[in-house]
Amino acid sequence: MVKATAIKEWAEDDRPREKMLASGRGAVSDSELLAIILGSGSRSESAVQLAKRILASVGNNWKGLGRLQISDLMRFKGVGEAKAVSVAAAMEIGRRRAETAEEVQQPIVSSKMAFDAIKAKLSDLSHEEFWVLLLNRANKIIRKTLVSRGGVSGTVVDSRVVFKAAVGDLAAGLILCHNHPSGNLKPSVADKKLTEKIIAGAQLLDLQILDHLIIGDQDYFSFADNGLL
Numbered sequence: 443m444v445k446a447t448a449i450k451e452w453a454e455d456d457r458p459r460e461k462m463l464a465s466g467r468g469a470v471s472d473s474e475l476l477a478i479i480l481g482s483g484s485r486s487e488s489a490v491q492l493a494k495r496i497l498a499s500v501g502n503n504w505k506g507l508g509r510l511q512i513s514d515l516m517r518f519k520g521v522g523e524a525k526a527v528s529v530a531a532a533m534e535i536g537r538r539r540a541e542t543a544e545e546v547q548q549p550i551v552s553s554k555m556a557f558d559a560i561k562a563k564l565s566d567l568s569h570e571e572f573w574v575l576l577l578n579r580a581n582k583i584i585r586k587t588l589v590s591r592g593g594v595s596g597t598v599v600d601s602r603v604v605f606k607a608a609v610g611d612l613a614a615g616l617i618l619c620h621n622h623p624s625g626n627l628k629p630s631v632a633d634k635k636l637t638e639k640i641i642a643g644a645q646l647l648d649l650q651i652l653d654h655l656i657i658g659d660q661d662y663f664s665f666a667d668n669g670l671l
Contacts (some may be wrong), residue, residue, distance in 0.1 A: 458490065473497055480492060492521070493594065494551055496521070496631055507533065515529055556664075559583060570592040571591050572592075572599045596632070603647070609647065616649060627658050627663035629670070654670075
């Protein structure tokens with residue numbers, strides 16, 4: 443087996459870190475950027491070669507990389523726990539940055555605005571999560587709260603947890619949100635029954651359920667827009 447040439451032995455212009463320092467962040471390719479995060483390769487391949495292999499496995503798509511769990515990353519030869527955690531941390535930073543950039547400051551007046559406010563939390567998960575946007579009387583977001591986390595095909599939601607969060611934050615309105623990892627945005631029978639149950643409970647607490655969003659990859663389904671509330 444031919445030993446891979448170490449990055450430090452490459453021409454300076456070909457080294458990812460040196461290239462970024464000399465030419466800026468936009469000068470490095472996706473694989474070089476991932477190689478910087480990985481820090482090193484293995485005895486048989488450089489960090490860039492390892493990065494190319496990882497990216498190729500997800501169609502050279504950052505969103506696909508973001509779906510990989512730490513255990514998935516560790517299946518690649520040359521990726522141990524430390525490297526896997528570093529990659530996962532970088533993906534989480536990206537998600538949180540997107541969420542901060544898309545934070546809605548004005549009142550939520552449409553399903554699209556609600557989707558923009560929550561999509562960074564739900565759009566690229568490989569499992570289901572159920573979140574609630576807690577709104578004040580001006581329809582501005584008080585807080586986004588995670589209610590439950592489940593598996594690929596569903597998650598169990600306790601309506602009492604929803605109401606506890608709403609009452610604790612003195613919310614006036616709620617927007618229910620959960621994702622379908624499959625990308626199928628059609629609400630299931632269980633989705634409809636849960637929505638009806640929460641609406642019934644909300645009436646007793648003088649809370650308004652403004653919408654229920656089902657989040658896909660980059661799209662959503664709105665119960666309100668489709669006359670299901």
